[in-house]
Amino acid sequence: MTDLAIVWFRRDFRLADNPALDHARKHHQRVLPVYIHDPEVLGNWAPGAASRWWLHHALADLAERLDDRGAPLVLREGAAGDELARLVEETGAGAVYWNRLYEPAIVERDTTIKSDLKGRGLDVESFRAALLFEPWELLRDGERFYKVFTPYWKRMQADWRAVSSRPEPRELTGPSEVPDSVSLDDLALLPDIDWADGLRDRWEVGELAGRRRLDHFVDDGVADYENERDRPDHRGTSSLSPYLHFGHVSPVQVVEALEPSGELPGGKGPLGFVRELAWREFSTLLLFHNPDLPDTPMQEKFADFPWRTREDYADDLETWTRGRTGVPIVDAGMRELWHEGWMHNRVRMIVASYLTKNLLIPWQEGAKWFWDTLVDADLGNNTQGWQWTAGCGADAAPYFRVFNPELQADKFDPDAAYIHRWCPELEGLDLKQLKKLDDAERRRRGYPPMQVDLKASRQRALDAYQAIKG
C-alpha cells in the first residue's frame, strides 16, 4: 500500500462523517486534500453568483480546518482529470478517493477519471456521502426507478437501515512536500460589485456553522416542524439547505441528530423532516436517471405548451425578479431571495406558481433565476421543484392547481408579518386591506400596481393546459 492518498474534495466541505477522508486516513500514512475548480463541467448550469459566494467561504473554512489538522488544502483550477493526473505525477500518490455526486455530467466525468486513474495503477474509490440511499438503490421490481414520491418514501421507510456517521479526524499528516496551489482569490468566486451584505448577515458559512444550525433545529424547531414548516413568518424550517448542498452537514448526521441510534426517527416532527430529506434524495435520483431534466419537461405533452414568447414576457419576468409584481406575498418572497440568497419553501411554491401560471412564463426562466440567486441552488432540487409547480414533472402537482397568492397569505402569513418584513411600503395594512388596495394608495406608498388580474390570469393558465391535454 502506498504512502500517500489524494482526497478529492468536491461538495463535501466537512471533516466529520467524510467517508473518503476517513478511508484515506485509515489506509494511508499521508493525505493530500485537493479541491479542483472546474465549473465547465456543468455547462449551462455552472454555479450561479450566490453559489459561488458560498463556495468561496466554504473553501476558506475547509482550508483552515485542514490546516489545523496538519494537511493543507491544495487548490487547483482546470479540467479535473488533467489536474488529478498532474498531481499524481508530482506527488507519486498511490490512491485517489472522493465522495460521489450525482449530476449526470459530473457522473460521466468522474467515471472517465476513475478508469483513467485505475489504468495508471492507482487505488481509486468513491463513496456515498451526500445521500442516505444511492439513486440505483430502492428500485421498483429491482429495475425501474420510482417516479412517484409517495411509494418511494414508503419504500425508503420499509428498507431503512440504521445509519452511522464516521468519526472526525483529530490529526492528519500531509505530504512531505506540498504541491503548488492557486490562491482562493485566484478563483474569482466573489462578485466584482459587493452585493453580498444581506447574505453575510443571514448566513455563516462552514462546517461548524452547519452543525450549530443542525443542533439548534433539533433542540428548538423539529418538535413543532409539522405545524411550523409552512410558516415563513415564523421561520419554521431548518435553514439547513445550503449546508446540505455543500456537504457541511451530511444527511447521516441529520438523522443521527434526530435519532442517535441511526434508526428511522419516530415522532411527527423528526419523521416529517426525514420525509423532506427523502424529497431531496428523490429529486437527485430523478435527475440522475433523466439527464435532460434541467431543460426539458418530463411529461412529453408539455413540449407543446403555449408559453408566452420571450419578447412578450421579458418585462414581466424582470418585474418578478425584482419583487415588484404588486402581489405582496410574491414580492416579499422575491425580495427575500435577492437579499438573503434564500427563500422559504412555501413561498418558493407561491412565486413559482405565480410565474408559471399567472404570468405564463416558462418554468426554465424561473429555474435559472433561482439558480443564480439561491445559496442552496441544487440542480436536482431546483429542477424538480420547478417541474413540480409547472405541472410537467414526474410526480407533479395537477395542472389545475394554481395557487391563489392571497389565499396562501391568509393561511401561511395571517398577520402579514412576512409581507411587512420585506415590503415596508405596506406597513400597517392587514391582509384584508391589502386585498383591496387601490392604485392611488399603491402609488402614494410607492408600491407597484397589480401586474395581472389574478382571476383572469388563472383562467388563462387553465385554458393553456386545455390546449395540451390528451
Added chain:
DNA sequence: CAAACATTTCA
C-alpha cells in the same frame, strides 16, 4: 338568509 363549514369537481 347569510355565514360557516363540508364536499365535490377540476383532468
Added chain:
DNA sequence: GAAATGTTT
C-alpha cells in the same frame, strides 16, 4: 389547491 356547490346553523 381553489372554486363551485352542497349542507348546516
